Amino acid sequence: MPEPSTTHISVRNLSVHYGGQPALKNVSVNIPDRKITAVLGPSGCGKTTFLRCLNRLVDTVDGVSVSGQVLVDGEDLFDPAAEVTHIRKKMGLLSQRPYPLPMSIYDNVAYGPRIHGQSDRGELDALVEHHLKLAGLWDEVKGRLRAPATSLSIGQQQRLCLARGLAVGPEIILADEPTSALDPISSAHIEGKFKELRDQYTIVIVTHILRQARRLADYVIFMYMGELVEHGPAAEVFNAPREKQTREYISGVIS
Amino acid sequence: MEDNSARLFNDRLIRRLILALIVVVNVLIVGIVLALCVRSWPILDGTPLGRLLFSTEWHPSTGKFGLLTFIVGTFAVTAGAMLLAVPPCLLSAIYLSEYAPRWIRTLSAPLIDLLAGIPSVIYGLWGVLVIVPLVQDRIAPLFGVKSTGYSVLAAAVVLAVMIVPVLVHISVEVMKAVPRELREASLSLGATRWETVKHVVLRKSRSGLFAAGVLATSRALGETMAVLMVAGNYVFALPRTPFDQAYPLPALIANNYGEMLSMPHYEAALMAAALVLLLIVLIFNVTSQAILLRFARA
Ligand SMILES: Nc1ncnc2c1ncn2[C@@H]1O[C@H](COP(=O)(O)OP(=O)(O)OP(=O)(O)O)[C@@H](O)[C@H]1O
Numbered sequence: 001m002p003e004p005s006t007t008h009i010s011v012r013n014l015s016v017h018y019g020g021q022p023a024l025k026n027v028s029v030n031i032p033d034r035k036i037t038a039v040l041g042p043s044g045c046g047k048t049t050f051l052r053c054l055n056r057l058v059d060t061v062d063g064v065s066v067s068g069q070v071l072v073d074g075e076d077l078f079d080p081a082a083e084v085t086h087i088r089k090k091m092g093l094l095s096q097r098p099y100p101l102p103m104s105i106y107d108n109v110a111y112g113p114r115i116h117g118q119s120d121r122g123e124l125d126a127l128v129e130h131h132l133k134l135a136g137l138w139d140e141v142k143g144r145l146r147a148p149a150t151s152l153s154i155g156q157q158q159r160l161c162l163a164r165g166l167a168v169g170p171e172i173i174l175a176d177e178p179t180s181a182l183d184p185i186s187s188a189h190i191e192g193k194f195k196e197l198r199d200q201y202t203i204v205i206v207t208h209i210l211r212q213a214r215r216l217a218d219y220v221i222f223m224y225m226g227e228l229v230e231h232g233p234a235a236e237v238f239n240a241p242r243e244k245q246t247r248e249y250i251s252g253v254i255s
Numbered sequence: 256m257e258d259n260s261a262r263l264f265n266d267r268l269i270r271r272l273i274l275a276l277i278v279v280v281n282v283l284i285v286g287i288v289l290a291l292c293v294r295s296w297p298i299l300d301g302t303p304l305g306r307l308l309f310s311t312e313w314h315p316s317t318g319k320f321g322l323l324t325f326i327v328g329t330f331a332v333t334a335g336a337m338l339l340a341v342p343p344c345l346l347s348a349i350y351l352s353e354y355a356p357r358w359i360r361t362l363s364a365p366l367i368d369l370l371a372g373i374p375s376v377i378y379g380l381w382g383v384l385v386i387v388p389l390v391q392d393r394i395a396p397l398f399g400v401k402s403t404g405y406s407v408l409a410a411a412v413v414l415a416v417m418i419v420p421v422l423v424h425i426s427v428e429v430m431k432a433v434p435r436e437l438r439e440a441s442l443s444l445g446a447t448r449w450e451t452v453k454h455v456v457l458r459k460s461r462s463g464l465f466a467a468g469v470l471a472t473s474r475a476l477g478e479t480m481a482v483l484m485v486a487g488n489y490v491f492a493l494p495r496t497p498f499d500q501a502y503p504l505p506a507l508i509a510n511n512y513g514e515m516l517s518m519p520h521y522e523a524a525l526m527a528a529a530l531v532l533l534l535i536v537l538i539f540n541v542t543s544q545a546i547l548l549r550f551a552r553a
């Protein structure tokens with residue numbers, strides 16, 4: 001059984017309650033370094049909650065309680081002494097729909113670096129260009145960097161959000177159904193970017209699209225009703241699922 | 256088919272109704288302006304506009320009707336109120352929308368709205384009983400000035416409290432309308448909460464916040480009773496410091512209309528004052544709309 005080489009994010013006994021209602025129940029899993037991990041499961045099973053724990057965005061919800069540990073490079077995110085801005089800087093987030101910040105295309109990408117102290121004009125220009133290229137958007141926007149980000153198409157906005165996330169120099173990319181609002185061509189574009197980035201980044205992607213998971217994933221986590229049902233290398237989970245629920249989900253009996 | 260034509264009919268009906276209402280409202284405004292013009296014509300006709308607007312001489316018995324004192328009084332009191340109210344209201348709104356736990360939000364919202372329901376005479380009384388002595392005995396001496404307490408400052412303080420509900424309520428609503436995901440996008444890049452508020456929330460809601468300010472200013476420009484009770488209403492000089500008395504336009508009109516109208520042109524002069532007040536509010540609102548449009552395009 002080919003175990004993934006090293007662990008990047010180690011989730012231990014993670015439980016989340018929203019106002020007393022459990023959303024994640026005692027989840028433990030190791031997410032491999034520089035691989036694409038797909039989180040699968042039916043609607044409402046806690047995928048988004050799981051992802052939002054990985055960068056502690058879950059904290060922003062009223063009445064949420066979290067127990068357990070998430071270790072990134074050995075550091076516990078939920079340690080009360082942990083510095084949350086530093087942790088979040090390590091992760092880029094792509095949400096279900098793109099949310100460009102209310103500023104220009106350029107400023108969207110420069111936002112993170114500026115927050116973290118980069119003010120040199122030349123450096124910023126270079127960073128913006130580099131990351132827009134990395135996200136495959138540069139050629140389409142290089143002539144109108146000062147235009148508002150909302151003037152882009154949805155597919156372009158999602159790539160802008162990718163560039164924005166990459167510009168803070170993260171090690172991890174978290175993506176919550178990043179292509180669900182996109183047309184097929186834009187989706188393929190984003191998927192292609194993920195494939196290019198998988199060697200340098202640890203990518204965790206939540207998806208409803210089984211075929212997308214098959215195309216992208218190296219590692220698969222399957223959840224059901226807040227519980228981690230099964231996890232393992234993609235080939236194993238897809239071809240020889242051990243649990244009945246996984247089998248049913250993959251064959252389309254539950255969705 | 257039957258069903259469908261009924262729906263289309265309803266649609267047309269509603270559209271016409273709304274159109275009719277808008278026309279009525281506009282006709283009303285134009286009508287008021289026209290009526291004021293007609294009634295103040297004896298003054299407008301005889302006095303050069305420059306003298307009417309920029310002279311401080313107000314001697315009804317000798318036929319001198321300069322409105323500058325009152326115009327300046329209106330602007331001074333309104334500007335003072337905005338200066339006092341906007342910073343704390345903005346910060347409160349930021350706190351309520353971005354930081355406060357839910358129970359504080361649910362508790363404070365009705366309390367703030369309650370402020371809006373207090374009759375303005377009560378605010379005036381509170382001004383006379385609390386703010387005026389405070390200005391007279393504490394604040395003015397602090398600056399080495401003698402003041403009766405009835406002053407621009409007292410009026411500004413009372414007005415500021417009166418516009419708190421408008422400012423806070425609208426600002427909170429506007430900021431809460433910013434999508435949560437937008438805040439999360441900023442937070443996920445490692446921004447602090449304050450950086451997120453400053454660069455994302457305030458920026459996204461700036462046109463709404465500006466509109467809240469416009470509404471509050473319009474309210475302050477026209478507020479009569481409370482201001483009248485604490486401003487001092489001194490006719491013969493412009494206010495030079497916040498501790499001087501002021502005599503805003505609404506107070507002038509409310510104090511004098513119906514009295515001594517036997518004096519020639521006195522009524523016309525008061526009508527001219529009303530016209531000026533109305534035009535100030537209208538011009539202010541139109542300018543603000545233009546600025547809002549530019550925000551929307553940017
Ligand atoms: N902010 C919240 N407040 C209260 N309950 C919540 C909140 N967010 C999620 N939940 C609940 O937690 C559970 C898991 O939700 P979550 O969004 O993680 O599911 P999901 O797997 O991402 O679903 P989907 O595939 O539909 O996006 C659900 O039962 C949901 O109702």
Ligand SMILES: [Mg+2]
Nearest residue numbers: 047048049176
């Ligand atoms: Mg989800």
